[in-house]
Each structure stands twice: as C-alpha cells, then as structure tokens.
Amino acid sequence: MIYYLLLPVFSLFLLTIQINVFDIFFLGKIAPEISLILVVYAGFFLGIARGGTLSVVLGFFMDCMTGVVPGLFVISYLLIFLISNIVSFRVYAGGMIFTTVFTVVCVLFEKLLIIMMYKALYGMGVLYEILNDSLLQAVVTGILAPAFFALFRRLEDLLSVWESRSSRQL
Amino acid sequence: MASPKKSHTVIAALILVAVSLVSFSLYFKTPERTGFFKKIILEAAVPLGSAVNSALGSIGTTWKRYVLLVGLEEKNRELERVVASLTREVNDLRETSLECVRLRKLMDMKNDVWFPAVAARVVGKNRLSVFQTVLINKGTVDGIEAGFPVMAAQGVAGRIIEVSWNVSKVLLLVDYNSNIDALIQRNRCQGVLQGASSSGCELKYVQRSEDVQVGDVVISSGLDRVFPRGLLLGTVAAVEKKNAALFQKIRVAPALDIAKLEEVLVIMKRRGEGP
Numbered sequence: 001m002i003y004y005l006l007l008p009v010f011s012l013f014l015l016t017i018q019i020n021v022f023d024i025f026f027l028g029k030i031a032p033e034i035s036l037i038l039v040v041y042a043g044f045f046l047g048i049a050r051g052g053t054l055s056v057v058l059g060f061f062m063d064c065m066t067g068v069v070p071g072l073f074v075i076s077y078l079l080i081f082l083i084s085n086i087v088s089f090r091v092y093a094g095g096m097i098f099t100t101v102f103t104v105v106c107v108l109f110e111k112l113l114i115i116m117m118y119k120a121l122y123g124m125g126v127l128y129e130i131l132n133d134s135l136l137q138a139v140v141t142g143i144l145a146p147a148f149f150a151l152f153r154r155l156e157d158l159l160s161v162w163e164s165r166s167s168r169q170l
Numbered sequence: 171m172a173s174p175k176k177s178h179t180v181i182a183a184l185i186l187v188a189v190s191l192v193s194f195s196l197y198f199k200t201p202e203r204t205g206f207f208k209k210i211i212l213e214a215a216v217p218l219g220s221a222v223n224s225a226l227g228s229i230g231t232t233w234k235r236y237v238l239l240v241g242l243e244e245k246n247r248e249l250e251r252v253v254a255s256l257t258r259e260v261n262d263l264r265e266t267s268l269e270c271v272r273l274r275k276l277m278d279m280k281n282d283v284w285f286p287a288v289a290a291r292v293v294g295k296n297r298l299s300v301f302q303t304v305l306i307n308k309g310t311v312d313g314i315e316a317g318f319p320v321m322a323a324q325g326v327a328g329r330i331i332e333v334s335w336n337v338s339k340v341l342l343l344v345d346y347n348s349n350i351d352a353l354i355q356r357n358r359c360q361g362v363l364q365g366a367s368s369s370g371c372e373l374k375y376v377q378r379s380e381d382v383q384v385g386d387v388v389i390s391s392g393l394d395r396v397f398p399r400g401l402l403l404g405t406v407a408a409v410e411k412k413n414a415a416l417f418q419k420i421r422v423a424p425a426l427d428i429a430k431l432e433e434v435l436v437i438m439k440r441r442g443e444g445p
Contacts, residue, residue, distance in 0.1 A: 012211070016218045019294055021226060048179045052186040059190070064211040065294065068301045068331065068347050074190040082183060118346060133368050 002163050007054060011061045014038065019065065032141045033107060035062060037148045039077045040106055043084020044093040045156070055081035069117065076113045080106050096146045104142035108134065204316070209334035216307060216337050219294045285398070285439040287321075288312050292431050293337070302345035302367060304328075306434060309336045314436055317396060321435040325402035325425030326350070326390060330436065340434070343403065344371060344424055351394035352403055354380075355387040363388060363403055363422060371404060373420040380418065382409050388422050398439065 018034045035058045042051035059074035067073050084093075084106070091098065111134040115127050204212075290312075294305035308314055310333050320327040320340050328348060332339040341348055348365040352373060361376040376382060386406040392399030402425045410419040 012214055012218060016215060016222055016294075020219050020222045048182045048186075052182060056186055056189055060207075061211055064208045065215050065305070066301055066303055068303060068341060068345060070208075071190065071195070078186055078190045082187075122347075130367070 002166060003050060003159060004053065006159070007057050008061075011035075011054075011057050015058070015061050015065055030137055030140050032137065032144050033110075034141075034144070034148060036077070036080065036107060036110060037103060037141060037145045038152060039081050040084045040099075040103055040145070041149055041152045043081045044088045045153075048085065051081055051085065052078065069121070072114065072117060076110045079113070080110060083109075099145050099149055100142040103145035104138045107138035107141050111138075204332045204334060208332065212305065212332070212334040212337040212339070216293045216305060219305070223293075285437050287438060288314060288436045290338070290434050290436055292434060295428070295431070302342040302348075302365065302428070303331070304340050304342060304428075304431065306338050306340055306436070307336065308436060309334045309338050311335050313438060314338050315440065317440065319397045319401075319437045319439060321401065321437060322426050322431055323433075324427060325404065326397060327426050327431065327434050329396060338436070342428060343426065344368075344428065349394075350397055350403060351391045352388050353391045354382055354406070355389050356383075357381060357386075360391055360393075361420070366421075369421065370407065370424050371422040373406070373422050374417065376418050376420055378411055378416065378418055382406060382418060382420055384409060396439075398437065 015035060018031075022031055022034075039055045039058060042054045045051075046054065055077040056074055059077035062073035062077070063070045084102070087093065087102070093099070093102075108131070111130050115130050288308050290306040290308040292304050293307045304327075306320075314330060314333055316330050316333055318330045320329060326343055328340045328342040328345070330338050331341045343350060343363070343365055344367055345365040346367060348363075348371075350363045351360070352363040353360055354373075354376075357380070359376055359380040359382060361373040363371050363373050366372045373382075373388060384406050388403045388406065390397040390399060390401040390403055404422040404424040404426075406420055407423040408421040410421075412419070
C-alpha cells in the first residue's frame with residue numbers, strides 16, 4: 001500500500017529532477033530519460049500490477065509536464081514495460097551490457113512510436129530528424145542505465161524494509 | 171488451462187492497456203481542455219521544480235560559467251565586431267524609424283491594435299528532443315487561456331497549449347507541432363513556419379521562383395489569426411532548391427534562444443481577435 005501512496009510523489013520528484021537537473025549539467029544538449037530507465041527496470045524486476053501502475057503513472061506525469069499529445073507517453077511507457085516484462089522471462093536481465101543495449105533499444109523504440117504517431121495523425125515524415133536527435137540521447141541513457149538500476153534496486157530494498165516494518169506494527 | 175496467477179497477470183495487463191488507450195483517446199475528444207488531474211500535477215510540479223532549481227542554482231551557475239569560459243576570448247572579439255556593426259545598423263534604423271513616423275502621420279494610418287500582456291517566468295524546460303515545451307508560472311488566475319501567443323525578448327516563443335490555475339504549458343515554435351503563418355520581411359513572400367526541433371524551423375510552401383536569401387528576416391504574417399502581424403520569428407539560415415521540387419527547402423534559425431529563455435510575455439489575444 002505504501003508503494004502505491006508514494007508512487008505519485010516519487011514520480012513527480014523523479015521527473016522534476018530529470019527536467020531541471022539534467023538541463024543544468026548537460027546545458028540542454030542531452031536529456032537522458034531516467035523515467036524510461038525506471039520503466040525498463042520495472043519491466044525486469046517488478047510485477048505486472050506494481051510495474052504497470054508505475055509505468056502508467058510515470059507516463060501520465062510525463063504527458064502532463066512535457067508532452068504535446070496527451071496519452072502518448074502513457075502508451076509508449078506501458079508498451080515498453082510489457083516488452084521488458086516479457087523479455088525478463090526469457091533472458092537474464094541483470095547483466096550490465098544487456099541493460100545498456102536494451103535501454104538504448106527502448107529509447108529508440110519510444111522515438112519510433114512518436115514518429116509513427118506523427119505520421120498517422122499529422123502525415124508528417126520526421127523519421128530522419130527525430131532519430132538524428134535521439135541517437136546520442138539513447139546512447140547516453142543506455143550508458144547511465146546500469147547505475148540507475150543499482151540506485152532503483154537500493155530504493156526498492158529500502159521500500160520493502162519499510163513495508164515489512166509497517167506491516168509488523170499493524 | 172491457464173493458472174489463476176497467469177490469468178490475473180493477463181487481466182492486469184489488459185486493464186492497463188485499456189487505461190492508456192482511454193487516456194490517449196480523451197485527447198482527441200477535448201484537445202483544448204486541461205483536465206483536473208493534469209492541473210493538479212502542473213500545480214505541484216512548479217514549486218518542486220523551483221525548489222530544486224534554487225537548491226542547485228549556484229552549482230549550475232558555476233558549472234555554466236566554467237563551460238562558457240572555454241573560447242570566451244575569441245567570442246569576445248567576435249562580439250566586438252558585431253557591436254560595431256550593430257551600432258551602425260541602429261543608427262540607420264533610427265533614421266528609418268523617424269521617417270516612418272512622419273509618413274504614418276502623413277497618411278493618417280491607423281495604429282496597430284495592441285493587446286494587454288502578462289509577464290511570466292519560465293519554471294520548467296523540457297529538453298527531450300521530440301517535444302519542445304516549457305512551463306510558465308502564470309495560468310487561468312491571471313487570465314491566460316489556451317491558444318494565447320507567447321513572446322520572448324528576441325521574438326515569438328510559441329503559444330499556450332495547456333493551462334492550469336497558476337501554471338501554463340507553452341508549445342515552442344521549434345516543436346514539430348508548431349505551425350505559424352510567416353512572411354519574409356524583405357520581399358513579403360509567404361509561407362508556413364514549422365518547427366523542426368534541434369534543427370530550428372523550416373519555412374514551408376515557398377515557391378521555387380521566389381527570391382529567398384540567407385539572412386532574410388522572417389516575421390509573422392498574422393494570417394493564422396493567432397500571432398499578431400509583424401512579430402520576429404527568425405532568420406533564414408539555408409535555402410535549398412531541388413530541381414524537381416515545387417517548393418524551396420528553407421531552414422530558419424529561430425530568433426528565440428531556448429537555452430536562455432527565462433521570462434516571457436503572454437499576449438492576451440484570442441484566436442481571430444485584432445490584426
């Protein structure tokens with residue numbers, strides 16, 4: 001229960017950090033999508049209910065704070081979560097190289113969804129432009145992914161300790 | 171037969187997919203309206219963002235200064251050359267402006283309609299390469315509505331797309347979704363300025379026969395009835411004429427510097443009002 005109560009606060013905090021802090025340190029040139037790393041992590045290590053809710057909440061918050069077409073981030077994050085979840089049943093998802101490569105693929109997949117949406121809704125062909133902009137971002141996000149996986153694992157451990165303590169008190 | 175745990179998983183996944191599809195379809199039903207939950211999130215994001223920014227402000231400034239010091243001397247020399255050139259230009263323009271005032275009086279031209287405006291501070295910048303939006307600290311409480319044009323010191327910044335009580339989201343003119351009816355100032359040649367994200371903007375639907383040169387100033391035409399006429403949009407950065415193409419490919423460098431966008435002016439002009 002604590003998990004679901006903390007989820008909106010944590011999502012809001014994470015996205016605020018993502019938008020503001022990286023803007024300062026990368027001078028607006030690159031914007032690593034930490035929220036997407038978290039979605040991939042959720043797909044690998046959290047269950048459908050917890051991870052799925054996390055993906056929907058993060059996607060919704062992203063739509064609210066940065067999106068232009070509402071609902072797009074919700075759909076793309078949920079799809080990436082489901083794909084990661086399916087992949088985690090078949091492959092050992094803890095390896096550093098696998099995490100990096102898979103995250104890069106997920107970032108590019110997300111951009112591909114956006115390109116398809118632009119084509120479908122507005123008839124705009126922006127494949128080259130978006131992929132050109134996204135390639136470096138995908139690589140940087142992928143490189144950062146293992147470090148953030150470790151951080152998220154630590155947070156998950158802390159949360160489970162807190163949950164078990166509070167359930168014992170009850 | 172599927173185990174109960176497996177069927178629960180499938181049901182949960184289906185519910186989540188349904189939720190996301192409903193959220194997506196809602197946009198097409200009421201694209202102009204900002205929902206209640208969305209308003210709450212926008213309201214909560216701004217104080218949190220401001221707190222993070224103020225906490226990291228000094229670190230950020232030091233970091234930016236360090237990065238900017240690289241190549242500062244060369245930039246300084248270049249700026250001195252630019253200042254000298256601009257001083258001459260300002261003098262010429264002052265003369266032209268005085269002449270224009272005299273002519274205007276002479277012709278008894280009606281003055282342009284000016285709209286009330288609200289100054290706002292940028293409180294959240296989104297640098298994800300696809301969607302180019304910023305959050306500002308003014309909303310419906312200050313009279314802002316979706317569709318209002320937004321100006322920066324350098325020129326047009328974009329337009330309001332979502333409004334909460336104290337926060338609004340601005341679609342910048344470099345976003346792919348941004349389309350502004352524009353003119354080349356020199357020869358009044360008309361086109362549509364579309365955002366192209368990190369590449370700046372592209373002036374579309376300008377015929378091959380039109381004379382467009384690098385450095386030409388691009389302004390708003392006012393024909394889209396969103397942006398008032400004559401606002402600075404940018405300058406032509408590159409022109410490409412392909413043999414078989416009907417239109418030219420014109421890349422425009424926006425006047426707006428998003429990296430330095432800190433304050434904006436929201437013009438209280440509804441679509442269709444004024445010139």
